[in-house]
Amino acid sequence: MKTFIKLLFFIAIYSVNAQNSISGKITDSNNNPLFGVEVYASEIHKGTTSKIDGTYVINNIPNGKINVTFTYLGFKTATKLVIVSNNSIDLNITLKETPFELDEIIISTPFNKLQSENVMKVEKFSAKEMQKMGSTTLSEGITNIAGVSQISTGTSIGKPVIRGLSGNRVVVYTQGTRLENQQFGGEHGLGINGEGIGSVEVIKGPASLLYGSDALGGVLYLNPEKFASANEHSFLFNQKYFSNTLGSSSSIAGKVSSESWKFLARGTYAFHSDYKIPTNQRVTNTRFKEKDLKAGIGYSKNNFTSELRYNFNNSKLGLPEDGIQAQSTSLNLLEPFQVIDNHVLSSHNHFFFGESKLDIDLGYTFNDRQEFEENENEAALRMKLKTYTYNVKYHFPKIGDIEILSGVQGLHQTNTNFGEELLIPDAKINDIGVFTTANYVWNNSTLQAGVRFDNRNINTKKHEVTDDDDNLRIFDAVDKSYNSFTASLGFKTILLENLTTRINLATGFRAPNLAELTSNGVHEGTNRFEKGNNNLKNEKNAQIDLSLEYKTEHFELFANGFYNHLNDYIFITPTGEVEDENPVYNYVQEDSKLYGGEFGFHLHPHPLDWLHLESTFEMVTGKQKNGNYLPLVPANTWKNTLRTEFNVSQWLQQAYAFASLQSTFAQNNVSNFETKTPSYNLLNLGFGGDIILGKTKLSTSLSVNNLLDKKYINHLSRLKADGIFNQGRNIVLGVNFAI
Structure with missing residues (x-):
């Protein structure tokens, strides 16, 4: 320190x-x-x-x-x-x-180029676009990106899924630093509030070359909101109302900047009662509250810039365990519930040396997770996770049309238990990775290649725990080291006029996490007894991506296909045994594969400049080598949106209206402990724009999700096993204004 x-x-x-x-x-x-x-x-x-x-x-x-x-x-x-x-x-x-x-x-790629110039196809979604969709949480909002979905527990907890991979296979970056918050668990959400997030970037595919272990499936990169422009200041207010959960989200922010110094601060408070399903019932204990504080200081002068940001998030989350019980709109949590404090401190520094540049990014994350069970004043389960990260990158002077970047990054992490129960043991993890990548541009083509070496060391403490039935459970000590080489090669070119193609080959890896190595017990909300396996090896994968994009003045067509081969894929499977009145599941490995893609078009006919027709189809299939299907793979989805953009005199600017039909196909390709999920269609509407009142601009949005109050269950809902429907009709009204 x-x-x-x-x-x-x-x-x-x-x-x-x-x-x-x-x-x-x-x-x-x-x-x-x-x-x-x-x-x-x-x-x-x-x-x-x-x-x-x-x-x-x-x-x-x-x-x-x-x-x-x-x-x-x-x-x-x-x-x-x-x-x-x-x-x-x-x-x-x-x-x-x-x-x-x-x-x-695009910030998440090594050379920070425009999307049209990138070798790697990266999806970007702005905060303003998320607001139009009327999403309850940030996790729900990013599912509007093709190829991205979420594993959800009600409306409060969501984990990103990128092309069928989730959990520790998807790395999340916030404020430019790696987010570590016990993300191995299905009931552990992002812990990041969407207010104060400027945009989201998604790398779909192995990104271990840039981000190390766990980026085997992709990266979710959250860009914080920008500071005010030089010599300007502003006060911002945002309010949202959610009809389904009787919820509210209020956020205020202030920004001020001089030529050299920049400051911002934002506070957000949100609350939601139990969500309502189309049968007019509420799902018990899906209520939650959230407090969020974001602050930043920036300094820019001469040959360096520095930016320091801090985010504190406090979440109180009910854990639905008994399905639909006594109906209530109370905000008071029932047992079991979680109280989570998440602190993220990051420092980003850029030194300019004429033709070259040095980036030094440092981060500290502290996650305090408490779980309360029946009739207990103290947390039965409490884990404190401290993570220090570093990322140093040197941009060499450009050699002709060749750019070269080399770096070293890693983390030091400790997990400490304070409750009577144990989910994972006390542990220390150390990562270090070194890498180099180069980018070469000629004519209408770009070639990018890189290599990387990583080492992860995991050391855990032995624990002996007696449960409520006086059964002794032993967590054996683990001392493991995992090494891996990864590489990537990408090529982008303009084949014909208006036709661009990208081909990317990349390898990735993921070391087993603490839960997979050491679990030995029941965790509230999972309804299963999980046993770890300390003989697990690295997961490794190789993926090929092919992207075609045809764009003219009034028509755009794209096709993104991928094939992902995974060696020693880790997954949990039932053993047929029962322990502590719960079925026993253990972790095993099997070579597997995932394949699919995203396809779509965008029509903007002339002379109807106000009209947009957008259509996307996304699909993914996951199989083990033995022919069985992988678990938690999203169903194929087809989304069609009719959107208009218009202005009304001088008082309504950048106005929009849309109608969207989301058709989710039946998921019949299920693992041996999943059930099939039927198809469904959801109709969503939206309207909004900037209302000009003198010198004040109010940005308004009104969205109606699941307009027809359709009964449906998403295949990735963790409440699916209990036959509980997803959220019914939800009207979301939002207002933003700046002074």
Whole structure:
């Protein structure tokens, strides 16, 4: 910790006296100035918006190579690489109109390029898009991304699933640092509130080259909201109402920035009662409350930038155990329930050395998870997880058209038990990984390749625990070390005019987690006795992705296919035995495969500029080598959306309306302890826009999910075994305004 503080002190005093700037004028193709264009330099976390005459300026730019992005609704995003060397840059930009979505800088990939320039296909979903969908939680919101779903426990707990892989196979990054919060458990959600999240990026496929162990299935990268532009300040308020759970979410934030310093703070409070199903009943103890605080400080001057962010989240979650009991809209939790405190502190620092750059990212996560059972004032189960992470990357000077990046990253983690019950033992985990990757661009093609080596050491303490029936359960000590080499190779090219293809080959790995190695008992909410296996080996996979994208001015067509071969895939399966009145499950390994993809089109017919027709189909199949199907694989889904965009005089701007039909097919390809799930169709509606009242802008949204109050059960619902339906009709009203 002392080293961490010293490094922050070094960052704070490191300085030279260059006063560079980038300025210019932004116009459309008819040379008309554009007002309100977002100008942003992602490497230094600085931005501004163009004035009414189209001019802009960003001061205190460090020496080196800086990517500047210009984003404006209805226009094609432009990015320019400028080289700053003790001088000021004049950069005038002409933006071209486009009917399709904005092209944005992708942060989760190594070279931070526009999506259209990336070798790897990455999905990006903004906070504004999530608000339009009327999602109750962040986990639910990201399921609107093709290829992404969630394992849910009611409306409060959701775990991301990317192309059939979940749990520790999906790495979550928030504030640029790895989130560790006992994510191995099915009843352990994200622990991140969606307010204060600017956008979500999803890497679908092995990303171990960039993120190490556990990124075998993909990465969910949460970008925090941006600071205010230089010399500006704002006060923001957000309110949402949810009819189904009689829920509310209130959030307030303040931002202020000078040329060098930036500050922001946001507080959020949300509560929901038991959710209602289409039979007009409420599912007992699915109620939850959440408090969330986010704060940030940024400093940018001369040849370095630094950003320090903190997030505290307190969640109180009911655990549904007895299905539908006495009906109530109370917010008071019933046993069993969880109380979870999650602290995330991150520091992101960029040093510019002319042609090269050094990134140093440090993180600390503290997760305190308590579980209360019947008639107990103290937590029966309590685990404290502390995780220190580091990620150091050096961008070498560009050699012609070749960019090279090398780095080292890792973590130190401790898990300590304080309750009478044990789910996993006290443990220490140490990770270290070294990697290098290169990007080469020529003509209309890009080639990207990289290699990496990782080591993970897991050391646990032996425990002997006596349960309520005086049965002795032993957690044997484990001392294991896991090594792995991973590699990736990607190629992007423009085959024909308007036709782009991407081919990616990547390997990934995942070391067994503590639950898989050491479990020995019943965990509330699972309804099974789980036994670990300390002989488990690394999971390793190799995946090939093929992406085709055809785009013209009024039509877009895409096809993403993948084949994922997994060696020694770890999964839980019933043994046929019974212990402590619960069926016994243990962890086994089997070579497996997953394959499928996402396909769709977007039609924007001329001259009906206000009309959009979007359609996506996503599918995935998971099989073991012996022919049995893998568990927890989502059903195939077809989504069709008819959307309009319009303005009404000067008082309603950027307005929209949509109708969406989600058709989920029957899931008949189930594992030996799952049951089949029938098909269903859900109709959703939405309407909203920016209401202009003088100098105040109110962003409003009204959505109705499951309009017809359809009875259905999602295949990945953990309440499916009890025959409990998913949520019925839910009307969500949201209002945002800034002062």
